[in-house]
Amino acid sequence: MENEKHHIVPYRLYAVVLLLLLVLTFISIAITDINLGAFTVVGALLLASIKSGLVLIYFMHLKFDKAYIQIMVGMVFILFIAIVLVTFFDYYFR
């Protein structure tokens, strides 16, 4: 317990993740520029979700964390998605 081995993430991995995040940012700027109608919102949010996934998994170390932390984080996102869905069902079928 005292000297529990910490996973040391190499610098290179962080640099690669940053590069991916930047590329995804520029893609999302490009696709919203060419105005694809309803797809714009879906596309931008999808790219934002992929980006946040990268941040959570690599920058926030979830990949190297114990399962119970990963499960807790997953459950919070499921809770949030459920609230969004319920809210929008309410507005659509009012």
Added chain:
Amino acid sequence: MSQVIHHDEHYDPEGSKIGMWLFIFTELLLFGGLFIVYSVYRYMNADAFHLAAEELNTTVGALNTVILLISSMTIAMSTTALQKKQKATTIVLLEITFMLALIFLVNKYFEWGVKFDHGIFPGSEFMKAEMSQGEVLFFGLYFVMTGLHALHIVAGLVIMGFALARVQKGTVHADRPSLLENAGLYWHLVDLIWIFLFPLFYLIT
């Protein structure tokens, strides 16, 4: 478990990490609630939101996105440096993160300044006279959400200041990295929120 109990040392990395994550959950739901308010109002005032979003400067938003993403990488790297016992590198990386956060706020200052000059701020007479209800809602949400996010940046600066001082003093080191790791987690949360704020306010028009 070691047999010796040190009364002067309360170090529980696992516990602190859980605490930090629980705090992050409350933050996610706070901003999540605001995102829902935004999407419902956007759904109800699609045209006004479209018009108002054109007003925002995508270049400044994109610049701030890049700044935050880089700062997220540098603070993550500082944890690696600490674990590799490279104290000087840890400090430099933290200082870079600190500077990037400051630059973000300076950009925000000028961005808001331009809006104020155009008469766009909460409660302005210009907005009451010239704008539709939907546009007023858009800018209200814009100021509240980016403002709340900016407050989180300020808090991040304070937290980074503490981490920096403790690393320099040597009380945060390779065997006790919790404070720096949790500062990193907080900073990534700030980044995470911006990842959604940027497309919602600046990109989708």
